[in-house]
Amino acid sequence: MSLRELQERIEHIKRESQEALQRCRSVKDCEGVRVTFLGRRGKVTTLFEYLKDLSGEERPQAGRLLNELKSHIEAQLEARAYQLKAQELEEQLQKERLDVTLPGRAYRLGTLHVITQTLREIYRIFQQMGFEVYQTREVETDEMNFQLLNIPPDHPAREMQSTFYTTTPGVILRTHTSPGQIRVMRERCPEPIRVILPGKCYRYEQITPRSEIQFTQVEGLAVGRGVRMSDLKGVLTEFARQMFGPETAVKLRGSYFPFTEPSVELDIRCILCEGRGCRVCKGTGWLEILGAGMVHPTVLQNGGYDPEEFTGFAFGMGPERIAMLKHRIEDIRLFLGNDLRFLEQFG
Ligand code: PHE
Numbered sequence: 516m517s518l519r520e521l522q523e524r525i526e527h528i529k530r531e532s533q534e535a536l537q538r539c540r541s542v543k544d545c546e547g548v549r550v551t552f553l554g555r556r557g558k559v560t561t562l563f564e565y566l567k568d569l570s571g572e573e574r575p576q577a578g579r580l581l582n583e584l585k586s587h588i589e590a591q592l593e594a595r596a597y598q599l600k601a602q603e604l605e606e607q608l609q610k611e612r613l614d615v616t617l618p619g620r621a622y623r624l625g626t627l628h629v630i631t632q633t634l635r636e637i638y639r640i641f642q643q644m645g646f647e648v649y650q651t652r653e654v655e656t657d658e659m660n661f662q663l664l665n666i667p668p669d670h671p672a673r674e675m676q677s678t679f680y681t682t683t684p685g686v687i688l689r690t691h692t693s694p695g696q697i698r699v700m701r702e703r704c705p706e707p708i709r710v711i712l713p714g715k716c717y718r719y720e721q722i723t724p725r726s727e728i729q730f731t732q733v734e735g736l737a738v739g740r741g742v743r744m745s746d747l748k749g750v751l752t753e754f755a756r757q758m759f760g761p762e763t764a765v766k767l768r769g770s771y772f773p774f775t776e777p778s779v780e781l782d783i784r785c786i787l788c789e790g791r792g793c794r795v796c797k798g799t800g801w802l803e804i805l806g807a808g809m810v811h812p813t814v815l816q817n818g819g820y821d822p823e824e825f826t827g828f829a830f831g832m833g834p835e836r837i838a839m840l841k842h843r844i845e846d847i848r849l850f851l852g853n854d855l856r857f858l859e860q861f862g
Pocket of ligand 1: 772830
């Protein structure tokens, strides 16, 4: 090959390598180009073999031209690889871009059940008046639930509270929270007592918009020397006003429970019609809120307290009924119905 021809080849390879590099789409492609031109059997490398065909004067010039070609392609390769690398990085950054200003996905938070909220409100009011919250058992004995509360086996009051029995004779699900009265008295005697006893109760009854087989009650019990009916009245009036509003009118109406004497029921002026008479108060203008009375001497005695020395008052209320009145809920079955559309209204 003559020097001329070699020069032409050099020019040709220069252009060829230039084009090859332009076609490269990645750093890896560049490596391919390097092998093609500068590898051991590459186009530039093999050109060096023609040097021996040239004359002594031409050879240094040709050698210089070939070395220039080699370093030219090396430089071009490096520049192109650098360019592609930057491009790849840029693409990756675009693709994996994080928008830190995007709002996060909100957690769906549950809310307290409306009965839990009502119970807490009741606790708050009675705690202010010095009552402690005392939990007792839901599975009770017939003795605690009835007999020690002055309800003997053939007492007609048992019919008011249809009972769930267990397979163990004498063991039942409590039909009210009143058996807790006996348990607290037996534990605390002869100390004075001021407690509320909240919890679930069970009655084997037809389920209707007004009655469920499972419901809650909050019992109240105060025992001491000189506890009077007026104390009961004061405590219940304060409760009604904190629960239903400071202007709430209350009245005590004579009633009957085997475990209190005298027994009363607390009515509040209807919070819906303000006493004019409506469907909810059945035209009477009054709503029954709870049962109460002075602890029967026999019950005090069953708790260990001498009725000659001690007196006490007790009351029992249904949080479901209170929540139904406060929130205008017309069906007690909604509380345990697990319908989120209902439950979510009490956030
Ligand atoms: N235990 C009664 C009931 O379930 C309520 C009550 C409690 C009445 C305490 C008087 C005293 O109906």
